[in-house]
Amino acid sequence: DQQVKQNSPSLSVQEGRISILNCDYTNSMFDYFLWYKKYPAEGPTFLISISSIKDKNEDGRFTVFLNKSAKHLSLHIVPSQPGDSAVYFCAANGGYGGNTPLVFGKGTRLSVIA
Amino acid sequence: EPEVTQTPSHQVTQMGQEVILRCVPISNHLYFYWYRQILGQKVEFLVSFYNNEISEKSEIFDDQFSVERPDGSNFTLKIRSTKLEDSAMYFCASSVQGARQPQHFGDGTRLSIL
Numbered sequence: 001d002q003q004v005k006q007n008s009p010s011l012s013v014q015e016g017r018i019s020i021l022n023c024d025y026t027n028s029m030f031d032y033f034l035w036y037k038k039y040p041a042e043g044p045t046f047l048i049s050i051s052s053i054k055d056k057n058e059d060g061r062f063t064v065f066l067n068k069s070a071k072h073l074s075l076h077i078v079p080s081q082p083g084d085s086a087v088y089f090c091a092a093n094g095g096y097g098g099n100t101p102l103v104f105g106k107g108t109r110l111s112v113i114a
Numbered sequence: 115e116p117e118v119t120q121t122p123s124h125q126v127t128q129m130g131q132e133v134i135l136r137c138v139p140i141s142n143h144l145y146f147y148w149y150r151q152i153l154g155q156k157v158e159f160l161v162s163f164y165n166n167e168i169s170e171k172s173e174i175f176d177d178q179f180s181v182e183r184p185d186g187s188n189f190t191l192k193i194r195s196t197k198l199e200d201s202a203m204y205f206c207a208s209s210v211q212g213a214r215q216p217q218h219f220g221d222g223t224r225l226s227i228l
Contacts, residue, residue, distance in 0.1 A: 032214045
């Protein structure tokens with residue numbers, strides 16, 4: 001039951017270029033979407049989020065786009081840097097209640113080549 | 115920047131033994147969570163905790179598992195009689211409030227059951 005899907009297990013990008021990571025979801029109750037970055041031997045680090053009332057949120061080099069009709073979100077990193085090399089997880093939650101669980105995708109390993 | 119801290123970083127335990135994983139959430143956060151990630155698999159929700167009681171739990175969180183907030187700072191996960199399949203990374207997370215707020219993760223405890 002993959003409610004959150006990241007179909008690309010890996011992505012390789014040249015330094016300075018744009019990285020685009022994609023995520024699809026199936027649960028219509030999701031109304032809050034997050035991207036986490038994870039280095040080996042560390043926990044997921046929160047990067048950026050977007051609420052379903054918006055279609056874009058930007059924070060420095062990171063922009064998240066949400067297409068609710070397609071149930072699709074993407075993370076753009078511009079320009080990509082070698083330090084961005086990590087596993088990126090898409091996550092979502094929603095519905096009523098104060099602390100609904102996050103549902104994670106399997107992750108995409110990003111490699112930024114200098 | 116405040117962070118979630120987890121101890122120990124690695125725990126090795128014989129099958130059938132009890133294990134307690136410890137977490138110190140971010141101090142002004144009110145919602146607490148445990149997730150786990152079995153090697154090669156997704157990060158999965160175990161349990162959420164608010165106002166000194168469990169808010170939600172997954173099917174994984176059976177009678178072998180329990181959580182406690184014994185004082186004002188610690189949040190613990192106990193596995194009463196460990197099984198081989200409990201081997202995983204266990205992540206603690208916390209959030210200021212539940213809805214539409216990011217959950218912040220610790221670096222995890224690697225639990226190895228022999």
